Amino acid sequence: MPEITLMFFLVAMVAVTFAGVSKGGFGSGAAFASSAILALIVEPGVALAFMLPLLMLIDAASLRPYWRCWRMRESLLLLLGGLPGVALGAVFYQSVNADVMRVLIGVVAVGFVLWQLSAGLRARLAEPRDKADVIGVLAGVAAGFTSFVSHAGGPPAAVYLLGRNMTKTEYQASTVLVFSVLNAAKFLPYAALGLVTPESLTLDLMLAPFALIGTWIGVVLHHRVPERLFFGLTYVLLLTTGAKLIWDGVM
Numbered sequence: 001m002p003e004i005t006l007m008f009f010l011v012a013m014v015a016v017t018f019a020g021v022s023k024g025g026f027g028s029g030a031a032f033a034s035s036a037i038l039a040l041i042v043e044p045g046v047a048l049a050f051m052l053p054l055l056m057l058i059d060a061a062s063l064r065p066y067w068r069c070w071r072m073r074e075s076l077l078l079l080l081g082g083l084p085g086v087a088l089g090a091v092f093y094q095s096v097n098a099d100v101m102r103v104l105i106g107v108v109a110v111g112f113v114l115w116q117l118s119a120g121l122r123a124r125l126a127e128p129r130d131k132a133d134v135i136g137v138l139a140g141v142a143a144g145f146t147s148f149v150s151h152a153g154g155p156p157a158a159v160y161l162l163g164r165n166m167t168k169t170e171y172q173a174s175t176v177l178v179f180s181v182l183n184a185a186k187f188l189p190y191a192a193l194g195l196v197t198p199e200s201l202t203l204d205l206m207l208a209p210f211a212l213i214g215t216w217i218g219v220v221l222h223h224r225v226p227e228r229l230f231f232g233l234t235y236v237l238l239l240t241t242g243a244k245l246i247w248d249g250v251m
Contacts, residue, residue, distance in 0.1 A: 011041055016054050016207045020214020023058045023179070024065075025172070025222030031055070035151045036106070040244060045093075049195030051151060052186060053204045054211045059180035061215040066173035074164050077136030078143060078157055078178045083185055085144020090189040093149055103249035108152045110246070113239050115155060136160050140178075147182050148189070154179075172222060 015034035022031040038047035096104075139160035147153030157178060161171050190196045 008041060011037060012050070012203075012207055013210050015051075016210045017214035017217075019051065019055060020058050020061075020211045020216075021218040021221065023055070023176070024062050024215035024218025025220070026218065031058075031151070031154060045193075045195055046200075048149075048151060049190050049197075050200050050203065052183065052190055052196065053201060054207060055151065055179075056183050056187065057204075057208055058211050058215050059176065059183055061212055062176045062219070063180060065219045066169065066176050069169050069173035070177045071161075071164065071166060071170050071174050074136060074161060074166075075174045075177045077133055078140035078160065078174075079181055081137035081140025081142075082144035082147070082153070082178065082182050085141040085146075086148050086182060086185050086189070087144075088141070089145040089148025089186075090193075092145070093193065099249040103246050104150060106243065106246035106249065108146060108150050108155070110239060110243065112152070112155045115159070143178070144182055144185075147179070148186055153182060168222070 015037045018037075019031045019034040022033070035044075035047050035051050038050065042050075139156045142156035143153035145153075146156060154175065157175060161174055166174065187196065
């Protein structure tokens with residue numbers, strides 16, 4: 001349980017609101033920046049466990065606006081691989097220390113930005129239709145694993161979903177459905193590892209209004225604002241926090 005200082009609360013407030021905006025309106029891809037931000041001031045495991053109940057709350061609030069707008073087949077394929085991926089993440093988490101987690105979260109953050117900026121590479125890796133099912137399951141495994149160890153399952157899922165010719169709303173709804181299930185599946189392992197505690201849940205309760213406000217903003221922005229500016233700012237944030245986490249973990 002982190003010490004509740006004014007600095008921590010302000011940083012947590014911004015991080016939680018950001019997660020709500022991202023998951024509520026922009027495909028969840030950048031929501032894990034909230035964990036990266038918090039990991040700058042508390043232990044990575046604390047940041048991940050603190051964010052999980054709030055992410056679950058955001059998922060629940062996001063389901064209704066996108067209800068049944070998802071692509072069910074693609075979502076089920078991701079979940080077919082995602083649930084075993086969560087189990088792999090739980091095994092991996094128990095074998096590494098905080099500095100390894102800092103480096104891992106930092107690498108995922110920086111790698112996500114580089115991937116998003118490499119449109120040509122993404123186009124060349126677009127899967128043929130006859131291999132889409134296998135790639136969907138493999139993307140699910142990667143999404144479940146990275147979701148458990150860094151709340152960063154969005155990028156692997158996006159690699160698959162963005163190649164499936166979806167509308168913006170189908171893509172958003174599919175990520176909401178998939179990560180609602182995966183985040184719920186992560187709760188018991190997190191609790192068993194001693195990461196989720198009554199004290200952390202009390203702090204989550206204090207910050208829940210910011211999660212809901214962020215989600216509402218995200219849903220509104222999804223229908224009104226182009227994503228380019230939002231993601232441009234997000235990329236700068238992720239590069240900065242990711243590089244700082246890698247530096248802290250290595251040094």
